[in-house]
Amino acid sequence: MKIETQLPESGVGFGTNNRGASGEFQFGQQSTIDAALAVGTAWNAAHPDHPFSIGQISLKGGGPMPPHLSHRLGVDVDVRPVRKDGKNARVLITDPEYDRARTTALIDLWWRKAPVQLVLFNDTTVIGAGLSRPSPGHANHFHVRLRMRGATIKIKDRGSDVAELQTKLGIESDGRFGPGTAQAVEDFQAGHGLIPDGVVGRDTWKALGIT
Ligand SMILES: [Zn+2]
Known part of the structure; x- marks a missing residue:
C-alpha cells in the first residue's frame, strides 16, 4: 500500500x-x-x-x-x-x-x-x-x-471494516466482530469453497467483492 x-x-x-x-x-x-x-x-x-x-x-x-x-x-x-x-x-x-x-x-x-x-x-x-x-x-x-484496506479481521475486532463486512453478509451491522459474525463468516466461507475458519483474510474479502 x-x-x-x-x-x-x-x-x-x-x-x-x-x-x-x-x-x-x-x-x-x-x-x-x-x-x-x-x-x-x-x-x-x-x-x-x-x-x-x-x-x-x-x-x-x-x-x-x-x-x-x-x-x-x-x-x-x-x-x-x-x-x-x-x-x-x-x-x-x-x-x-x-x-x-x-x-x-x-x-x-x-x-x-x-x-x-x-x-x-x-x-x-x-x-x-x-x-x-x-x-x-x-x-x-x-x-x-x-488496519490497512483488506487487512485480516477476526473475532473480537471492532471498526468500520467489521461493519462493512456485516453489511456484505446481510447481518446486523454494529461494527463488532462477535460469535454471530464469526458464524456468518463461516457459513459464507463454506458456501464459497473457502476454509470455514471464521477469519476474514484476503480470499474471503475477495469472495465478498471487497479488494
Ligand atoms: Zn503516535
Missing part, C-alpha cells in the same frame, strides 16, 4: 498540529486519510464548536519517523484530546481544560467510523470503557492505529 496521500491542513471537523513546515509529517495510506475525513465529518455534525486536532501520521513513502517507534506505515494517527474551550492547543489529561466527555465521545467515534486496530491513551476512564489501552507518553494525545 502506498503512503502518498497528504492530510489537508484543516477540514470539516478537524484541524492539525505538529504537521511540519510543508505538512511532511502528515502522509498516510489513502484509507487512513479517508478514515480521518469520515471521522471529521461525523464529529462536526455533533460537535461543530470543538474540532479535533490531528498530529503526526507518517512521512511520504513511510519509514522511521523519530522519536516514534511506529508511524512507519501510514496507518498511525496522533490526535489531541479535546479541550473544553474548543481550541486547537496542547492539553494534558490532568489539565482543568481537558474535556473528558468529548474526548471519550471522539475516541468512540473513531472506533465506529474507522477501521481501528487499537487506541493508546492513558485516561483511566477511557481505558475502563474499553476504548483504549495505556502506553507511556500518551497523556497529551491519543494514538489511533488503523
Whole structure:
C-alpha cells in the first residue's frame, strides 16, 4: 500500500498540529486519510464548536519517523484530546481544560467510523470503557492505529471494516466482530469453497467483492 496521500491542513471537523513546515509529517495510506475525513465529518455534525486536532501520521513513502517507534506505515494517527474551550492547543489529561466527555465521545467515534486496530491513551476512564489501552507518553494525545484496506479481521475486532463486512453478509451491522459474525463468516466461507475458519483474510474479502 502506498503512503502518498497528504492530510489537508484543516477540514470539516478537524484541524492539525505538529504537521511540519510543508505538512511532511502528515502522509498516510489513502484509507487512513479517508478514515480521518469520515471521522471529521461525523464529529462536526455533533460537535461543530470543538474540532479535533490531528498530529503526526507518517512521512511520504513511510519509514522511521523519530522519536516514534511506529508511524512507519501510514496507518498511525496522533490526535489531541479535546479541550473544553474548543481550541486547537496542547492539553494534558490532568489539565482543568481537558474535556473528558468529548474526548471519550471522539475516541468512540473513531472506533465506529474507522477501521481501528487499537487506541493508546492513558485516561483511566477511557481505558475502563474499553476504548483504549495505556502506553507511556500518551497523556497529551491519543494514538489511533488503523488496519490497512483488506487487512485480516477476526473475532473480537471492532471498526468500520467489521461493519462493512456485516453489511456484505446481510447481518446486523454494529461494527463488532462477535460469535454471530464469526458464524456468518463461516457459513459464507463454506458456501464459497473457502476454509470455514471464521477469519476474514484476503480470499474471503475477495469472495465478498471487497479488494
Ligand atoms: Zn503516535
